[in-house]
Amino acid sequence: MTEHGAAGPAADRRRGAARPQRERVTSVDAVSARTEPPARAGRWAVGEAETLFTRTLMRAHGRLAIMCLVSFAVALVLVAVVMSRLPLLDAIAIGGVPLSWLIHAYGFYPLMIVWAIGYTLASQRLEGRFTQLVEHE
């Protein structure tokens, strides 16, 4: 079996760049022949500066994502604790439905929307700074 289309456009570009690539023809039972990574380190090597750059951006992205996820989890737990541990909320009913049930049914979605927009704006800023840095170089 060939690896045609294996990695989508990335593979297309590779094929386009240096055809024909007979060494990429393989088969299901030739997996053992692939225990070592293909010898293409030269062509695929990434510069040290680029690696450092990417890792810095990745870490920044990761930090932002974790910060947002953790703060969202804290908010979610807080709302869950309030709605499940405050007997007062069971006593107040709106349209016959206890407030605790209404919070459970509707209360979490606004949080998600706020966090989603906040994260997306923050990540846009982050990538904008990164792109500016690249363009300055």
Add this chain to the structure above:
Amino acid sequence: MSAALSIGAIVAVVVVTAIIGIWGLRISRTTGDFFVASRTVRPVWNASAISGEYLSAGTFLGLSGLVLLSGSDAFWFPIGYAAGYLLVLMLVAAPLRRSGAYTIPDFIHARLDSLTARRLTSALVLIIGWLYIVPQLHGASLALTVIADIPPWVGATTVALVVGGSVAAGGMRSITFVQAFLFWLKLAALAVPAIFFTITLRGSEPEIDPALVFPQDLGPAGLDTYATTSLLIALLMGTAGLPHVLVRFYTSPTGGSARWTTVGVIVLISAFYIASSTIGLIARIAAPDLAAPGVADTVALQLPSRLIPGPPGDLLTALVVAGALAAFLGTSSGLVVSLSSAVSQDLFHGTVTSFRWAAVFCTLVPLVVALATAPQGLVASVGTVFVFAASALSPVILLGIWWRRLTARGAIAGMIVGAGLCTAALIGSAALGPGTGPLPTLLAQPGLWTISFATLTSVIVSLVDRRTPVSADRILSRLHSPERSRGELTTGG
């Protein structure tokens, strides 16, 4: 009258779906159109399309049924489904779009440079997809049986035929428009009746005792910390591992637009879940007699005729039926698109003809399973698929995007452990039956420990293996760099 209107609504949805599909077919010209809609789908369309295929029978019919049956615990399902997109937004959407891959197996192959990992991923994608389609077909059987006493096989077969046919004909590009239409239909089909029901209930002022209709032990006060946490983590992580969810991000023009698409999805599905949850609350007030397993899932279909007598009620029933059909069609066709992409790329070199045959094959298998099995609770069935996806695929996808040292062997071990443990837990839970105590709870909600074990296995095996693919730095650089810095904004990816 009611049955005729409902069947008319079904025929109308099928005809409109077919027309939009055929219109899409006229503009689907290239392989790129078929697999990723040529990566030109704008956030609003894409968000509607993603929501259209994400909102399945599980939440359309199942959520109100589960609220009726087991109380406010049911609300955790839509909360988890929606929050899953928050996780996708923050950790998956943009990098996956920037990977340039067509399918999840493509991504795993490119990232780990391993055919074995690719094939295992393909197998898991197929299992997850098929498991997800079966409850959709069950829901179709259930709906048609309720509204017109039609034999169960007719509903499942109709949905399978429409889905297989439209996907094979138009591929991803035409399905994108179909899905967007189906989302708005689904939202209207729950929101409009919910508004009418609320007005009717307010007008008639029924004497309800909140303590009886909304008892404290079935409300938020009866929260089980472990079961809720485990379920939420499984639903959150599971979204990131669903093949039909992830394939949609490949159709965005850039990583940035993939993020805004995800924000749009969170807004749209939140609106839908709010409508669906309202129907659930109203069901507890107006139809407590339907609170029985098997029957509860039909409550959304039965409420209109109970609350609003005469032709207006019949019209609302027809609208709900049309929405339910949209739910079965939307999710099933989204799944069949992604499964067909994976199968045709893996087995038949990714040509358009193979995509069409794969679509037929990927629809037939779950149809046979659906016809041979009896419907279970729809929410629970869909929830099970999320737990499986979260255990088997999500850890590897997340580690692949964020951890450079992941190796092919680590990924393979993690997928096997996650899938194996989850399967064992689900079989164990079914064998034990419902019960209280630590063991039945651990087996019924295994997400927390199966995901942890799968992730740990991947990490430990990768650290011992140390055969990090030579292309890891290059691929991670591609995943995490904005398009502008790579000069790709104009060329797409």
